[in-house]
Amino acid sequence: GQQVMQIPQYQHVQEGEDFTTYCNSSTTLSNIQWYKQRPGGHPVFLIQLVKSGEVKKQKRLTFQFGEAKKNSSLHITATQTTDVGTYFCAGRLRDSSYKLIFGSGTRLLVRP
Amino acid sequence: SAVISQKPSRDICQRGTSLTIQCQVDSQVTMMFWYRQQPGQSLTLIATANQGSEATYESGFVIDKFPISRPNLTFSTLTVSNMSPEDSSIYLCSVLKLQGISYEQYFGPGTRLTVT
Numbered sequence: 101g102q103q104v105m106q107i108p109q110y111q112h113v114q115e116g117e118d119f120t121t122y123c124n125s126s127t128t129l130s131n132i133q134w135y136k137q138r139p140g141g142h143p144v145f146l147i148q149l150v151k152s153g154e155v156k157k158q159k160r161l162t163f164q165f166g167e168a169k170k171n172s173s174l175h176i177t178a179t180q181t182t183d184v185g186t187y188f189c190a191g192r193l194r195d196s197s198y199k200l201i202f203g204s205g206t207r208l209l210v211r212p
Numbered sequence: 213s214a215v216i217s218q219k220p221s222r223d224i225c226q227r228g229t230s231l232t233i234q235c236q237v238d239s240q241v242t243m244m245f246w247y248r249q250q251p252g253q254s255l256t257l258i259a260t261a262n263q264g265s266e267a268t269y270e271s272g273f274v275i276d277k278f279p280i281s282r283p284n285l286t287f288s289t290l291t292v293s294n295m296s297p298e299d300s301s302i303y304l305c306s307v308l309k310l311q312g313i314s315y316e317q318y319f320g321p322g323t324r325l326t327v328t
Contacts (some may be wrong), residue, residue, distance in 0.1 A: 133317060142304060142322045143255065145213070150314060188254060190317075197268075198243050198308055200317055202255045 101102035104191045106203030114211050119176040132165055132172045133200065137161040138185040146174075166196035181210050214239060214309050216320035224326045225295055232291045233323045235305030240285040242315065243308040246278070249322070250301045258303075261288040295327045 103126045113119055123132065129151040135143035147156055149165035149172060156163045162175045172189055186207045190200040215238040225231050235244065244261040258281055261265040267280035282288040292299050305320040 112279060131314075136317075142302075143319045145318055148314060148316055179293060190255075197260070198315070199260070200245075200306075201257075204254045 104189060104201045104203040105172050106189055106206055108206055109204065110207045110209070112209045112211065113179050115146050115181060119179050119183070119208055121187050121189075121208075122176050123172045123174075123191075123203050125170045125191045125201075128169050128194060129170075130194045132169075132192070133190045134163060134172075134174055135188045135190060136185050137188065137205075141185075143188060176208075179208070179210050181212050183208060213311075213316075214241060214307050214318045215304045216305055216307060216318060218303075218305055218323050220323060220327075221321065222324040224328060227327055229238040229295055230291055230293045231268050231295065231325060233303055233305075235290070235320055237286045237307050239309070241307040241309045244282055244288045245306040245308070245317075246280060246288070246290045247304040247306055247319075249304060255304065258290070261290075262306050263270055266304045292325065295325075297327045300327045 105124045111119055127140050131148055133148045134146040136146055137143045147163050152167040152169050153167045161162045164173045184207045188205045189203040193199050217236045219234045246258040247255045248258055249255045257270050258273045259269040261267050261280050261282040277293055279291045302322040302324050304322045308315050308317050319326045
């Protein structure tokens, strides 16, 4: 079946360091979405990427969608303690089901 | 965006019993889904809740165990039947909504279920 792999599983950084999580799909996606889940919370929608090669920025966060629409990345510049949480990518399949397939998530811990 | 509420927010249940979780959205949405998130894990799609017809279940999930209703465009229920400790999870309602020219998907706050 379709899979979405995400690495790394954990990342522990010093506040101010950069952070990147990578997402790779076994199949070409229609689009990809990124979510942040704080400890004890639910996934919160961050952004959606639709176009091949698309790059979007939200303040210190930069999201990229690969040319083949099979991979994506989230980069955080100069992490802050408020960035702590688990970041999930989720790929939308190229069929009529509208299903989202979630990556395994990257848990980010930030040392103050 | 969409404002999604779920009831109950958490529950502790005895094995062998059933629990029905409700999901209410503040506006009409294109699609509604139910996900499960086991402790420390990612989200797994249980089923797509179809309005007025039987839900579409993913591999490994069956209607007898997880009956779903969606009587209208803003409300759905998920029942976890004949519960066992392995059903202890967070159950999340999710909706797909048209925003401009694209669809975006949002999640409810979840129902944290513990089965003893």
